[in-house]
Amino acid sequence: MKRQIIIFGIFSILIVFAQPAMADRQGFVRTVVIDPGHGGRDPGALGAQSKEKDIVLAIALKLGGYIESNFDDVKVIYTRTTDEFVELHRRAQIANENKADLFISIHCNSAANRRAFGAETFVMGLHRSQENLEVARKENAAILYEDNYLETYGGYDPNSPEANIIFSMYQNIYLNQSLTMASLLQDQFRDRAGRHDRGVKQAGFLILYNITMPGILVEAGFLSNPQEEKYLMSEMGQAHIASAIFRAFRDYKNYQDNLVAQQLENNGSIYAKSARHGSGVSISEDNTGLASKTKDGPIISFRVQFATTSQERAVDDPVFKDLQGVGFYFHEGLYKYTLGNESTVESAGQIQQKLHARGFNDAFIVAFKDNERIPLADAIKLIEQQAHNP
Ligand SMILES: [Zn+2]
Numbered sequence: 001m002k003r004q005i006i007i008f009g010i011f012s013i014l015i016v017f018a019q020p021a022m023a024d025r026q027g028f029v030r031t032v033v034i035d036p037g038h039g040g041r042d043p044g045a046l047g048a049q050s051k052e053k054d055i056v057l058a059i060a061l062k063l064g065g066y067i068e069s070n071f072d073d074v075k076v077i078y079t080r081t082t083d084e085f086v087e088l089h090r091r092a093q094i095a096n097e098n099k100a101d102l103f104i105s106i107h108c109n110s111a112a113n114r115r116a117f118g119a120e121t122f123v124m125g126l127h128r129s130q131e132n133l134e135v136a137r138k139e140n141a142a143i144l145y146e147d148n149y150l151e152t153y154g155g156y157d158p159n160s161p162e163a164n165i166i167f168s169m170y171q172n173i174y175l176n177q178s179l180t181m182a183s184l185l186q187d188q189f190r191d192r193a194g195r196h197d198r199g200v201k202q203a204g205f206l207i208l209y210n211i212t213m214p215g216i217l218v219e220a221g222f223l224s225n226p227q228e229e230k231y232l233m234s235e236m237g238q239a240h241i242a243s244a245i246f247r248a249f250r251d252y253k254n255y256q257d258n259l260v261a262q263q264l265e266n267n268g269s270i271y272a273k274s275a276r277h278g279s280g281v282s283i284s285e286d287n288t289g290l291a292s293k294t295k296d297g298p299i300i301s302f303r304v305q306f307a308t309t310s311q312e313r314a315v316d317d318p319v320f321k322d323l324q325g326v327g328f329y330f331h332e333g334l335y336k337y338t339l340g341n342e343s344t345v346e347s348a349g350q351i352q353q354k355l356h357a358r359g360f361n362d363a364f365i366v367a368f369k370d371n372e373r374i375p376l377a378d379a380i381k382l383i384e385q386q387a388h389n390p
Contacts, residue, residue, distance in 0.1 A: 028260050029253040031075045032067060033095040035105040035207070036060035040085025042145040045110035045138075047223030050233050053083065056106040059220065062242035063104070067249060074253070087146050089153070092210035102181065102252065103215030104245065105207055107139060108232060110224040117225040118196030119189040119241075122217040123178040124209060125202030126167060126361060133164065135219065136203035143206065153206065167204030176349035177214035179365070180255065183377040185216065185248035193244040195221065218245065255380055258387050259346075297386045298369045300379050302348035303327065303338035306355050306363035321358060331373055338366065345380060 036056040038044035044052025057080070064076040077098050079091040095103045109116075127133040140158040143149040150157065157163050172178070182200040190197035198219075208215050220241045221228040231237035307319065320326050320337070328337045340351040348365045355363035367379030 027101060028073075028257050029101045030073060031077065031098055031100045032102045032104065032249065033077045033079065033098065033100040034060045034064050035079040035091050035095075035103065037105060037107040037139065038142060039080050039083055042085055042142055044142075045108055045223050047108075047110070047229040047233075048226065050223055050229055052108045052110075052223060055108055055223070055232050055238065056220070057081075057083065058238045059242045059245075060106050062238060063106075063245050063249075066242060066246040070246070070250070071253070085145065087152070088143050088207055089210060091207060095211050095213065095215075100211075100213050101256075102177075102249070103208075103211045103213055104249070105205075105215065105217040106245075107217060107219050109135065109219040109222045110138075111222055112224075114224050114226070117222050117228045118198040119186070119193075119221055120198035120201055120219045121182040121185050121189075122201050122203055122205060122208070122219070123175065123182050124167075124170065124172050124205060124215070125175065127164075127203040128201075128362065132201050132203040135201075136164075136205050139217070140204075140206045156206070158206075164204050167209065170204070170209060174214040175352070176345055176365070177252075177256065178216055179376070180345065180380060181214060181248060181252045182216045183375070184251045184255075184380075185218065185245060187375075187377045188244035188248045189241075192247060193240040195241075195244075251381070255384050258384055259344075262387065298382065299371070300343070300382050300386070301368045301371075302342045302345050302365055302376075302379065303340050303368065304348055304352045304355055304363050305336050305338045305366045306360040307337040308335065323355075323358070329368075329371075329373065336366075339363075344383075345376070 036053070036059070038051075038053040039057065040053075042053065044056070046052070060078060061081065064078060067074055067076050075098075077094065077100065079094050080086045091105075109120075122132070122135070127136065137158055140156075140163075143153060143156075143158065146152060156166065179200065186197050186200055189195040205217050208217055221232050223229045223232065232241070323339060325339060326337055327339070327341070328335050330336070339355065340348055342348040342351070345365060345367075352363050352365055365376060367374050367376045369379065369382065
């Protein structure tokens with residue numbers, strides 16, 4: 001019986017909140033929605049001396065200011081600019097109605113272990129660890145401050161262990177763009193803001209579930225860690241965090257805008273080639289060698305890694321479920337199996353989605369420079385540079 005209620009809940013949520021998947025926003029980055037978490041009667045995480053709602057608002061306003069003063073062509077929209085309570089579905093609605101090109105939700109973490117510290121960025125997806133699930137559960141609990149949350153969210157109850165079932169049906173059509181932004185941001189947190197890099201993660205966040213554009217949820221640091229709380233409360237700390245997000249936004253916008261400009265040039269229409277939503281996307285077995293060398297530059301390629309073993313397996317091993325064109329590389333003592341060899345991260349994203357559909361839920365994109373594994377963000381930057389100096 002309980003299951004039936006939950007299933008009913010799934011459909012209600014889909015009906016009420018699911019936006020048409022064809023709402024394609026493969027365009028220039030012109031509108032960004034900045035979402036400071038919590039507010040008003042919902043304080044968010046509590047530090048010894050601070051509340052999450054105040055810190056994330058300060059960071060959000062700084063970030064918006066940096067974007068506005070550096071980009072004439074970008075409209076900044078906030079889900080709140082004061083200490084007010086904004087319902088979670090309303091936040092998503094603001095982003096969807098304004099046809100935002102990117103959504104940035106800003107939060108701070110807390111943990112029972114006071115030593116936990118560092119910054120992490122989430123994109124919508126299935127959690128791979130209990131720890132990630134716990135972060136999403138805490139943030140989703142914001143709806144408990146809403147009057148009719150069960151009704152509004154189709155029976156979704158953040159406290160129910162089964163609640164996350166709805167997220168397993170989720171198809172993140174903006175996963176690649178969201179991952180690009182997330183990984184650019186973690187680079188900035190690590191290299192520019194000197195934060196401990198906790199990495200790019202996935203979990204089922206209601207707020208990201210309900211938006212119809214690429215989006216990330218930033219956990220800027222732990223208010224439960226006394227040193228980090230002090231940093232996050234300081235003017236300097238807030239400016240560092242905001243400027244890290246700003247720099248990642250700038251790099252993401254450059255990357256995305258170049259990509260769109262290139263596609264416009266190549267195809268006349270950016271939509272002509274945009275096949276990433278349909279079920280018609282197929283794993284192209286003849287992709288090998290697609291990654292091409294531009295004049296004098298290194299060869300940058302993207303593959304989708306879906307399995308790792310300590311012992312080599314034949315590519316026709318049953319574990320590969322009859323996938324064609326499986327390749328592997330040896331890295332850090334392990335055999336890592338991949339599909340595709342693509343010149344763009346988008347094209348690799350299509351293969352990744354197909355692999356997810358085949359049950360390889362953990363498949364993710366890896367990048368190579370002249371066949372050496374490199375960080376994804378580095379590869380994207382190199383491609384961008386090559387685009388500038390053809
Ligand atoms: Zn939060």
